[in-house]
Amino acid sequence: MEIRFKTFSNYLKEIFKERVFRVTVDAGFTCPNRDGTKGIQGCIYCYSGSEYNPEKRQKGIREQIEEGIERARKRYKADKFLVYFQAYTNTYAPIEKLKKIYDEIKNFPEVVGIIVGTRPDAVSYEVLKLINSYTENYLVWIEYGLESPHFKSLQWMNRGHGFSDFLNAFNLTRKFPSINICVHIILGLPVETREEMLETADILAALKIDGVKIHPLHVIKGTPLEKLYLNYPFSLMKEEEYVDLVVDFIERLHPDTVVQRITGEAPSELLIAPSWCSQNSKNRLINRIRERFIERDTYQGKNCKFC
Ligand code: SF4
Structure with a gap:
């Protein structure tokens, strides 16, 4: 099926001329929104x-990379990999410790890139300088959990930071032009209107962000969101509503932004709602969004205000 937006796999293929796979690592970090620095409850949806x-956490980083590479080699016959430091806040440690952790990738010649996931209030010039040092030999992405630029939404999610923290992190990161910036966004927050959700896309277009990961709000067992949802039920998006919203959202992004994710899903045994966010529904949902682009005969950037 023809894809009407810039996917991460196609972007990687353009650079490396072959398919490249992500190996996710849990390096044992914690998070300022859990250890008491910003809060102890964490974000409302965080599992x-x-x-x-x-x-995974019990294993060493090298072991996790080895196992991830082995799995992807067998499953996809892959030869090139990106190491994705995903769990919790992957810049939240002293520089020497961070360097030791990130340096693990140097033990694997088949690793061609590094992705560091973090919070916008957990980076500094020094940390970014360290991350930038990998750009000489690796493709480097930093992923900021922004989730929404709207303050009421950040408060509702108990993120413990504002949009200004993100803008500060964005500006600091732009001092290192070889670091690519991706943001995570959640659509379907009950405190946001559809227009506000689409304004988020306009903000990302105005910033000419390098990449975006779009997730639908879903409720996972054991999170504060589960308690809220069960005690005070609020409406979650329907699948077709989300599909059209994502198409509208991507239409408003800059055409050069890499759309790294258009779904968010959980294992069915952990998912409370909506059912279409289960891991088993992931491929169906991706295909539905791709089809919708074709049905509407539209494409990424069609309604970008800042192109
Ligand atoms: S979602 Fe990320 S930032 Fe929020 S509590 Fe969980 S680890 Fe921390």
Whole structure:
């Protein structure tokens, strides 16, 4: 099927001339929104800092990379990999410790890039300088959990930071032009109107962000969001509503932004709602969004205000 937006896999293929796979690593970090620095409850939707496999944490970083590479080699016959430091806040440690952790990638000649996931209020010039040092030999992305630029939404999610923290992190990161910036966005927050959600796309277009990961709000067992949802039920998006919203959202992005994700999903045993956000529905949802672009005969950037 023809794809009407810039996917991460196509972007990687353009650079490396072959398919490249992500190997996710849990390096044992914590998070300022959990250790008491910013808060102790964490974000309203957070389940184990986005890592569904708690056993991973018990293993060493090198072992996790080895196993991830091995799995992807067998499954996809892959030869090139990006190491994705995903769980919790992957810049939240002293520089020497961070360097030791990131340097693990140097043990693997088949690793061609590094992705560091973090919060916008957990970076500094020094940390970014360290991350930038990898750009000489690796493709480097930093992922900021922004989730929404709207303050009421950040408060509702208990993110513990404002949009200004993100803008500060963005400006600091732009001092290192070889670091690519991706942001995570959640659509379907009950405190946002559809127009506000689309304004988020306009803001990302105005910033000419390098990449975006779009997730639908979903409720996972054991999170504060589960309690809220069960005690005070609020409406979650329907699948077709989300599909059209994502198409509208991508239409308003800059055409050069890499759309790295258009779904968010959880294992069915952990998912409370909506059911279309289960891991089993992921491929169906991706295909539905791709089809919708074709049905509407539209494409990324069609309604970009800042192009
Ligand atoms: S910043 Fe990330 S790890 Fe920390 S509480 Fe929020 S979602 Fe969880």
